[in-house]
Amino acid sequence: MNYAPINFSEKLARIAEHWSPRVVAEMNDYQFKLVKLQGEFVWHRHENTDEVFIVLAGAMSIDFRDGCIDLHQGEMYVVPKGVEHKPRAATECSLMLVEPRGVTNTGTAGGPRTAENDVWI
Numbered sequence: 001m002n003y004a005p006i007n008f009s010e011k012l013a014r015i016a017e018h019w020s021p022r023v024v025a026e027m028n029d030y031q032f033k034l035v036k037l038q039g040e041f042v043w044h045r046h047e048n049t050d051e052v053f054i055v056l057a058g059a060m061s062i063d064f065r066d067g068c069i070d071l072h073q074g075e076m077y078v079v080p081k082g083v084e085h086k087p088r089a090a091t092e093c094s095l096m097l098v099e100p101r102g103v104t105n106t107g108t109a110g111g112p113r114t115a116e117n118d119v120w121i
Contacts, residue, residue, distance in 0.1 A: 008024075008034065011024050011034050012034055012036065012056070012057075014121050015034060015036050015121065017036070018035075018036050018037055018039065018092070019035065019036075019037060019041060019105065019113055019115065020035065020036075020116075021033035021034070021035040021105055021115055021119075022034055022035065022119050022120065023119065023120045024121060026101065029101050030099065030100055030101065031097075031098070031099060031100070031103075032098055033096065033097040033098075033099070034056075034095070035097060036092055036094050037087060037088075037089040037092070037093045038091065038092045038093070039088065039089070040086065040087075040088040041087045041088060041113060042086065042109050042111055042113050043084055043085070043086045043109060044084065044106050044107035044109035045081075045083060045084045045085065045107050045108055045109075046079075046081055046082070046099070046107045046108075047081065047107070047108060048081060049081050049099055049100050049103060050078050050080055050081050050099075051078070051079045051081075051097065052077075052078050052079075052096075052097060052099065053071060053077050053078075053079070053087070053095055054075075054076040054097075055071045055073050055074065055076065055093060055094075056094045057073055057093065057094040058073065058089060058091060058093030058094060059071065059073070059089065059090075059093060060087060060088065060093040061087070061088050061089070062079065062085050062086070062087050062088075063086040063088065064083065064084070065084055101118070102117060102118070103117075
């Protein structure tokens with residue numbers, strides 16, 4: 001058994017690429033992923049699961065077809081399953097995603113921004 005804490009700052013320092021989530025822990029079938037964002041992502045949806053965005057540093061927005069939500073450090077938002085959304089960040093933003101194991105970051109959209117799944121740091 002490993003009784004060491006997971007240090008977000010240390011783990012985030014090991015992430016160089018934007019939009020490439022990295023797994024830091026699992027609980028049951030859920031993964032806790034750290035990711036850095038900058039610029040705009042793609043419109044996408046996750047048909048079978050909600051997606052949790054927890055902002056650790058910086059600020060970001062999530063666009064929806066009928067609106068937008070702005071998130072700042074210390075805030076979170078749950079995007080319901082099946083809802084099309086597009087995350088974006090004007091400057092670098094660090095966050096934690098909480099989602100079931102095996103979820104693809106681009107959901108049903110696919111494309112060049114699709115990150116490799118289950119990469120641990």
